[in-house]
Structures are given as C-alpha cells and as structure tokens.
Amino acid sequence: MVNYKIVMVRHGESEWNQKNLFCGWFDSNLSEKGREEALSAGKALKDANYKFDVAYTSVLTRAQDTLKLILEQMDQTDIPVNRTWRLNERHYGSLTGHNKAKIAAKYGEEQVIIWRRSFIALPPPMSLQHRYCSQIVDDPRYKDGPSKEEFPFTESLEGTMKRTLPFWYDVIVPQIKAGKSILIVAHGNSLRVIQIMSLNFPTGMPFVYTLGENLKPIPNGSLQFLEDSEIVKKAMDAVAAEGKTK
Numbered sequence: 089m090v091n092y093k094i095v096m097v098r099h100g101e102s103e104w105n106q107k108n109l110f111c112g113w114f115d116s117n118l119s120e121k122g123r124e125e126a127l128s129a130g131k132a133l134k135d136a137n138y139k140f141d142v143a144y145t146s147v148l149t150r151a152q153d154t155l156k157l158i159l160e161q162m163d164q165t166d167i168p169v170n171r172t173w174r175l176n177e178r179h180y181g182s183l184t185g186h187n188k189a190k191i192a193a194k195y196g197e198e199q200v201i202i203w204r205r206s207f208i209a210l211p212p213p214m215s216l217q218h219r220y221c222s223q224i225v226d227d228p229r230y231k232d233g234p235s236k237e238e239f240p241f242t243e244s245l246e247g248t249m250k251r252t253l254p255f256w257y258d259v260i261v262p263q264i265k266a267g268k269s270i271l272i273v274a275h276g277n278s279l280r281v282i283q284i285m286s287l288n289f290p291t292g293m294p295f296v297y298t299l300g301e302n303l304k305p306i307p308n309g310s311l312q313f314l315e316d317s318e319i320v321k322k323a324m325d326a327v328a329a330e331g332k333t334k
C-alpha cells in the first residue's frame with residue numbers, strides 16, 4: 089500500500105489573531121507569540137528529521153514569515169518556496185477588521201458560527217468604501233492574480249475550496265505522487281478546505297467520531313473507522329475514482 093505524506097502548518101498567531109479581529113485577506117503581521125510558535129514548529133520538524141524538497145505558502149506575510157522562520161530553524165532555507173493567492177485565508181468580506189466577540193454580541197453567536205464555519209454562508213461583501221478595501225484590492229502582490237473577475241470581496245468556505253482546489257490538484261498532487269517531500273504553510277480555512285477535499289467517505293463503513301469537552305473533536309485520530317485501515321483506504325480510493333473519466 090502506498091502512503092503519501094505532506095506536512096501542513098497554519099501560520100503562527102498574527103497581530104489580528106491576538107486582537108481577535110476577522111482578518112481574511114488583510115495582511116496582518118505575526119505577533120511575538122506567533123514568531124515563537126513558528127520557531128517551535130521548525131524545531132519540532134527538525135527534531136523529527138523532516139527534509140523538504142519544496143514549500144508552498146500564500147501571498148500573505150503571516151504565512152510567509154512563519155515558513156521562513158520554520159525553514160531557518162531547520163537549516164533548510166535553500167529549498168524552493170512558491171507563493172500563491174490560492175492558499176490565502178478565506179476573504180472575510182465586510183467583517184474584515186471587526187472584533188469577533190463584538191460581532192457575536194451584535195448579530196448573535198450562532199450567526200457568527202455560520203459565517204465562520206458553514207460551508208456555503210457568505211459574510212456580507214466588502215464594499216469599495218470599506219476601510220481596508222483599497223489596501224487589499226490595489227496591493228501589488230495581486231498583480232499576477234486573481235484576475236479582476238476572480239477577485240473576491242467575500243468568500244464562503246465553498247468559494248475558498250473552489251479557488252484552492254485547482255492548485256491542489258494541478259500543482260500539489262502531481263508532486264506528492266512524484267515522491268516529493270512537501271511543506272505547506274497557509275491559513276486556517278485554506279487548510280480546512282484541503283482536508284475537506286481529501287475526505288472520501290466510503291459507503292457502509294461505520295466510523296466513530298470522538299468528541300471531547302464542549303463537543304469539540306479531540307486531536308489525534310478523533311475520526312476512526314472500525315474496519316481495517318487497508319480496507320478503508322481501498323474503499324476511499326474507489327470513491328475518489330468515481331469522478332474520474334476512466
């Protein structure tokens with residue numbers, strides 16, 4: 089059985105994470121704590137003897153700086169680093185720059201959960217008058233894309249998935265299959281959609297989902313199939329193959 093491995097890291101804490109602000113495409117820097125997190129991520133990967141052939145990240149500074157600190161810590165600064173807007177955080181529309189707790193107090197916690205985690209819900213779009221709109225839209229880092237037509241003013245998770253998916257399949261998957269050792273440093277929601285995209289639930293195979301306190305999934309294997317892992321993998325591959333031309 090062939091197993092492929094890929095390492096993914098969400099950027100370290102940003103200054104806007106620290107202030108609990110919706111960030112999206114706003115280019116917030118890492119906080120001091122975020123820089124420390126990146127260094128300890130690099131140390132953990134170094135201690136585990138990871139060697140990377142290539143790294144991918146978004147065009148946002150918090151992800152790029154996290155990657156840089158990780159690679160410095162690992163003495164692997166000479167590997168190729170590729171940046172793409174397709175790995176950016178999902179665009180949070182008009183919510184960008186607003187405090188999450190204050191928005192919850194105004195619109196209700198349920199509405200905020202829907203905006204943050206529903207697959208299809210779109211936060212209200214960012215207007216041209218929005219405080220951070222021109223800073224984002226006119227940023228030269230977007231001169232090579234997205235195109236004017238593609239440029240988002242808000243995004244659902246589904247929209248985020250649709251723009252991340254071509255990059256995953258056209259760039260990452262062929263490299264994984266070619267045996268390359270890959271590191272992706274990106275954002276909570278762009279990594280989330282990659283995981284959703286990779287899940288192909290097989291028919292008729294029970295799985296146990298272990299939830300911890302507050303009914304949140306527990307880290308490390310919260311999702312477990314009762315079947316033997318080889319059988320599960322075969323079944324998942326078969327589901328994945330359903331959409332192929334032959």
Ligand SMILES: O=C(O)[C@H](O)COP(=O)(O)O
Nearest residue numbers: 109110111112177204276
């Ligand atoms: O863009 C942001 O605000 C965060 O990086 C991700 O936010 P979320 O956890 O609210 O989706």
